[in-house]
Amino acid sequence: MLTCKKNELYSETAHHGAMLRFGNGVNKIICTPAEWVGIIAYLLSIAVVGHVVLRRMNNTGAFATPLVTTMTALYIAAAILGLVAFIISRGTPHHARKIENNLARIGFTNAAGEVPILLQSYWHRTESGRTVQVLEFLACGLAKSVWENKQVEIAAALNVQVARIEECDGKRRIRLYVVPADNGLPDRLDWHDDLMNHEYPVCKVILGESLLEPVVVDFNVIPHMLVGGGTGSGKTVLLRCILMQLLRKSGVEVVIADLKGGADFSSVWRNHPHCKMIFDRAELAEYLDKLVEELNRRKEIIAQTDGCCNIYDYNNRCALYLDRIFFAVDEVAEILDKTGLDKAEKEQVARIERSLSTIARLGRAFGIHLLLATQRPDANILSGQIKNNIAYRVCGRADNVLSMIILDNTDAANQIPSDARGRFINGDGTVFQGYWFNESILED
Numbered sequence: 001m002l003t004c005k006k007n008e009l010y011s012e013t014a015h016h017g018a019m020l021r022f023g024n025g026v027n028k029i030i031c032t033p034a035e036w037v038g039i040i041a042y043l044l045s046i047a048v049v050g051h052v053v054l055r056r057m058n059n060t061g062a063f064a065t066p067l068v069t070t071m072t073a074l075y076i077a078a079a080i081l082g083l084v085a086f087i088i089s090r091g092t093p094h095h096a097r098k099i100e101n102n103l104a105r106i107g108f109t110n111a112a113g114e115v116p117i118l119l120q121s122y123w124h125r126t127e128s129g130r131t132v133q134v135l136e137f138l139a140c141g142l143a144k145s146v147w148e149n150k151q152v153e154i155a156a157a158l159n160v161q162v163a164r165i166e167e168c169d170g171k172r173r174i175r176l177y178v179v180p181a182d183n184g185l186p187d188r189l190d191w192h193d194d195l196m197n198h199e200y201p202v203c204k205v206i207l208g209e210s211l212l213e214p215v216v217v218d219f220n221v222i223p224h225m226l227v228g229g230g231t232g233s234g235k236t237v238l239l240r241c242i243l244m245q246l247l248r249k250s251g252v253e254v255v256i257a258d259l260k261g262g263a264d265f266s267s268v269w270r271n272h273p274h275c276k277m278i279f280d281r282a283e284l285a286e287y288l289d290k291l292v293e294e295l296n297r298r299k300e301i302i303a304q305t306d307g308c309c310n311i312y313d314y315n316n317r318c319a320l321y322l323d324r325i326f327f328a329v330d331e332v333a334e335i336l337d338k339t340g341l342d343k344a345e346k347e348q349v350a351r352i353e354r355s356l357s358t359i360a361r362l363g364r365a366f367g368i369h370l371l372l373a374t375q376r377p378d379a380n381i382l383s384g385q386i387k388n389n390i391a392y393r394v395c396g397r398a399d400n401v402l403s404m405i406i407l408d409n410t411d412a413a414n415q416i417p418s419d420a421r422g423r424f425i426n427g428d429g430t431v432f433q434g435y436w437f438n439e440s441i442l443e444d
């Protein structure tokens, strides 16, 4: 770009930024009585100095009248400029220059080389009682997706953790919700029963907390969920936390398939009256066939009920309540991987896959939900048809490949520290710490 054009753009942006900061300054002064003192002091000192100097000039008669008039005009102009500069300074956040320079250092600029202008910085109290800082920038043409792609670098440059990136004022401004880098999510968040959501419908569960708020999933809206993460990332604990909440609601049946023999699910789960465990592939194929039959049965019942098109309407209107059924698998590769299987077993896997596909496609309306977890970075394990019908996906600590498979981006690899346990990121980029809980809750 030509230097003169660049300079023109710089001065246009700088002018725009100054106008916005002037507006902020005016608002701040109007809304903050303490700021009035500064303005009044400034105006008084200008009036007193002007009065004294001009009077002395007149008294001495040393200057001709036109010169006095010119000097007076210049003095008033300087006073107004001073006032504008004072207002702009009041509307400029502390450390604005430092923050903008830090962004420039990592090359976070638009095509003309302009750095976003920091317009406002204020504190915000979140739903969970945490205080976070909001940095509001004039985006200078840098779209939200560009900020998201550079999130890790921006966080390092500003020495913060970014909790959320949000557009405002159309797409002209970007808000960063940040906390100091050493004050992020805790390594462990203990579950307590006040978190339990007893609201109707039964489908809301809480997964954990982000820097801003609790992370909640409503299975009435998002029917199925996929949890990914490397070994030891906390998938089983997250899955168990979800299932624990579901089992403590009425009208819910949980079925867990674990071909590893159920080592991760103690007797508390096996003995629960509404929890069924499946440890064998043949039994699983048969069970899923029956689940698809149940889905078809529900389809007919609901279709025959006037004005109902899904389980939510049906349960609201009819005395004969249909339970929600949650089918969970701790390692989906265990049940879908055909490697090393004989012909009969491969046929069983194909049956399982067909059933899962049908449930993934149609389960929502009929109250049959899938909760699938995997650690295997193998794109072929989960067919596109199943994966594409699972709208809510979270991923724990993972490499680029697994993160791509689960989230279709590398956010988990970039944003979840390699030693994190129970830390996840969802599809919209929210990082959260899952709850840690004691399984004995289920015995109550």
Ligand SMILES: Nc1ncnc2c1ncn2[C@@H]1O[C@H](COP(=O)(O)OP(=O)(O)OP(=O)(O)O)[C@@H](O)[C@H]1O
Pocket: 187, 188, 189, 229, 230, 231, 232, 233, 234, 235, 236, 237, 238, 375, 421, 422, 423, 433, 434, 435, 436
């Ligand atoms: N929410 C959490 N808070 C704190 N620590 C956790 C949390 N979740 C898991 N951990 C820790 O991580 C360990 C591994 O958790 P988990 O068994 O759920 O991992 P995983 O991803 O299922 O592993 P694998 O794939 O090997 O089964 C737990 O024993 C616990 O020490």
